[in-house]
Amino acid sequence: MNQPGGGTGTRIYPLVGDEEVRTAFEAAVGSTDRFRLVEPESGLEGAFDLLVVDERGLENHRSELVAKREAAGSESRPTLLLVSESQSGTPDIPEPGSEPIDDLLVGPIEPDELAWRLESLTQSAATRDRRERDELRQGRQYEYAVEGATDMLAAADTDGRLLFANAQYRDFHGLDRGDVAGTTLQSLLDESDYTDLQPRFDRVLQGERVQYEMQRVRADGERRAIESSMSPMENPAGEIVGVVSAIRDVTERQANLDEIKRLSEYRRVVSSVNHELVRAGPDGEILPEIVDVLATSDLFGCTFLALVEGNEVEFLCQEGSDIATPEIERLHTESYIEAVFEAGTLRMDDVTQSPFQQHEPDTESHSGVAIAISHDDRRYGILTVHFPPGQPPADREVDLLEELAGDIGLALHDQELETDLATFEEIVQRIEDPIMLQDRAGNFQVINETLTEYANMSPEALYGQDEFAFMDEQTATEIARHKAEVIHGNEPRTYEVEPSFPNRGNRTFRTTRYPHYDEDGEIDGTVAICRDVTDIRERERQLQVFDRVLRHNLHNEMNVVLGHAETIANTAEGEIAAAARRIEAAGETLVELADKERQIVELLERREPRRITDIGQIVETVVEDLRATHPTARIDLDVPAQLYAVTTPCIEDAIHEVIENAILHTTDRTPEIEVRGVREGERVTLRVADNGPGIPEMDRQVLEGAEITPLIHGSGLGLWLVNHVVSESQGTLNFQERTPRGSIVEITLPGAE
Known part of the structure; x- marks a missing residue:
């Protein structure tokens, strides 16, 4: 209940037994509204802000006050002891600041002095409360920070018993929060982990700060890479009383670093192999060097490189293996070679087991990969690489090996091209016809010896020149026109020229000139093959x-x-x-x-180039002419207009010959001829059917491409003409018997739009 001096000020509990002192105290307190007196029903357990006692109250409640203060600790309320002047020298009166008294006021009681003392104690208590709240809040923040840290944090005493461990540490080691205190590091860690930790722990107890990396078994049994920093833990006196540890799980980081190292080593290997490929010589010289580069790397174990022809091993080199070369050749079975080329990259989880066993079964299990070496669908060989036990390759590493195999395939392809080029150059030089490669400007880039003989100039003098350097101007101008037509038309041309040479006089050349393309598929010049046909x-x-x-x-x-x-x-x-x-x-x-x-x-003298022809128009003209000259013949025509094909100009003569031949061979009845034309895909087909006796055996031989003999009559010569014209038009000529009587001649030609 409230006592004098009521209000909303500081709550004071007066535990005063002396009535004289109490009266003086209440009078002093009642003079201000900054204080109010309370007497909690529960006594010292009640709610108050400040306790005031006198000698009697202290005597009666001393033990209770001491116990209360010990229990409350920093949360105990401040206590003021009022002592009468006559008792100020009593030995039992405690000194201010000693338990359980915070301040001492010796009578007589002066209101101002009392108010000042009470105010001072109140402010001190408030300051202490704020400090304690701040410390509590800061302590909780530290606790939250430690508990929420991503690193493992722990402290242990000098005997290795845990004093504290945060959530990360507990989760890693499988500890509940309540199990931390007293748990020993020896009981917590794997035996090998504790053996590794013990000497480092002892060094920290000697005052050393220790940092290290090691492997530690996690609670789930997985071995993880950790990075640990241990520091001495000291008490306020500076004595080492334990060890504080900060531990970080760096397994993923270490794996990334290991992967980076592996990839770096892969790239070094690829670079070294490419260096060898740049200076590549014959297969037998360069391939062992490549295999040696692979086998000397820690990334790989056994390494085989086999060149194959069909399903047979033509050449093999190997490193890093104790298997004899003949045995390795036998490992490259037909099924193995086909499996590798079919897959492109064949992964083998265990090369000590079937189906492609490459080691004895008692060899430690390890993986391997076999990669096809090819280029432009040309098979060259197989690169087989084994990996150390427990270190299968990652996808990116296999990708790099595939790139490496591709580089080897390209190098082997280039070697083949160089060999083919050398052979081609030898052939070109031995051919007695002039052969040349000229750029878009017409200047010579490649020439053979025959051309230099006709030009009567050295190769060095001809390079960078054109025909004007050794040929009459009129012919050189005509050749320049043909070169331009080939480049702009993007198709070959065949033509004849009659140049005049200073040392050989007038000659006639039949030349076929082709477009030449660069690596990007663009025309960069022309290639010409010239045949001296003067004598012909x-x-x-x-x-x-x-x-x-x-x-x-x-x-x-x-x-x-x-x-x-x-x-x-x-x-x-x-x-x-x-x-x-x-x-x-x-x-x-x-x-x-x-x-x-x-x-x-x-016909043979014309040698005119092919051109686009309207077959429909030609057939209509031919049929009209034959109806006029053979009025008794019945000719049924079904050919669409604008049926275009690419033919020689003589195609009209050939069509006329086929239809007229069908009319003339039908002598025992009225000739009935059917002419049909149709486009079939990219081809144009013309069918001529009759009701005659069929094609005679001699004429059939002509249609089938037989040579002209003295026995062939005029009709046979006519069909030979047809066959020749169709062939020159890059078409085909076929025949078949017609049921019930007659024959069918079919001409198929390249179509055109």
Whole structure:
């Protein structure tokens, strides 16, 4: 209950037994509203801010006050002892600051003095409360920080008994919070871990700070990499009373560092191998060097590199293995080679076991990988690499090995190209035809010896020059035009020129010129192969002269023969007239054969390039002409307009020959001819069907590509002409029997838009 001096000020519990002192005290307190008197029903257990006692109250409650203060500790309320002047020298009166008294006021009681003492004690208590609250808050913050730390934090006494461990430490070692105090490090750690820790712990107790890395078994049995820092723990007197540890689990970091080291070593190996490849020589020289680079790295164990041809090992080198080379060759079975090339990269979890066992079963288990060495679908060999036990390769490491195998494949491919190029250069130099590579400007980049002989210039003098350097201007200009057409048209061209050389006179060359492409697929020049056809053309001109003379004389003389035969047939009778008519028929056949021969010769002389032709228009023209010349024939035409194909200009003669031949062979009935044209994909097909007796065996031989013989008649020559024209048009010619009667001739040509 409240007493005099009530209000809302500091609560004072007066434990005063002397009435005189109490009266004076209450009078002094009642003079201000800064204090109020309370008498809790529970006494010292009640709520108050400050305790005031006198000698009697202290005497009666001394033991209770001491116990109360010991129990409350820093939370005990301040106590003021009021002592009368007569008792101030009594030995039992405690000194201020001793238990359980905080201050002492010796009477007589002066209100101002009392108020000042009470105020001072109140402020001291408030200051102490704030400090304690701050310390408590700071202590809790430290506790939260330690508990929430990502590192493991712990403290142990000099005997290795835990005093404290945060959540990370407890989780790692499988401890509950209540089990920490008193747990020994020896009982907590794996035997080998404790053996490793003990000497370091002792060094810290001697005052040394110790940092180290080690492996420690976690509560779940997994061995983890840790980084530990241990420091001496001292009491206020500076004595070492234990060890404080900060431990960090660096397993992932260590794994990353190990991975970086492994990748760095892989890259070093790749770089070393590429260095060897740059200076690559013959296979037998460079491949052992590559295998040695791989085998001397800690990353790999046994290393085999086999070159294969088909399913046979042609060459093999190996390092890091005690297996004999013949045995390694036997390991490269057909099934192993096919499995590697089919997979590209064949991973083997255990090379001591089937299906591709490469060590005895009692060898420690370890993994391996076999990688196909190839380039542009060309198989070269197999790189087989084994790894140390317990160290299988990561995906990125296998990727680097695949890159390495790709580099080896490219190097072997380049070696092949160099060998092929050397062979090609030798062939080019031995060919008696001029061969050249020229850039877009027409300047010589590659030439053979034959060209230098025609030009009468050294190779050094020709490089960087063009035909104007040794050829007449007119021909050189014409060749320059052909080069430009090849470059801009992006397709080969065949042409003839007749240059004049200072040391060889006039010559005739038939040249085929092709576009040449750089590595990016862009045209960077042309390649030309030139054939000196001077002698051939001279013989052809002579034959043409002889042919014209022969045909002229043949026609003249046959006109005489046919005229006399006709006269005899008209004037004679019987066998003589019949013989004259046979002479007349044979003469007409001979004239027809000569005309067909003239047509073929003219065709062969043209040598005109292929071009886009409207087959529909040509067939329509041919059919109209044949309907006029053979009015009794029935020709059914079904060919679409604008049916384009790429042909020689003589395709019209060939189509005319096929349809007319079908009409002429049908002699025992009205000829019925069907002409059909259709586009099939990228090809154009023309079918000519008749109702005749079928194609004679001799004509069939011509259609099948037989050579012309003295027995082939005019019809056979005509079909030979058809076959030649279709072939020159890069088409095909086929025939088949027609049911129930007749035959079908089919011409297939390259289509065009």
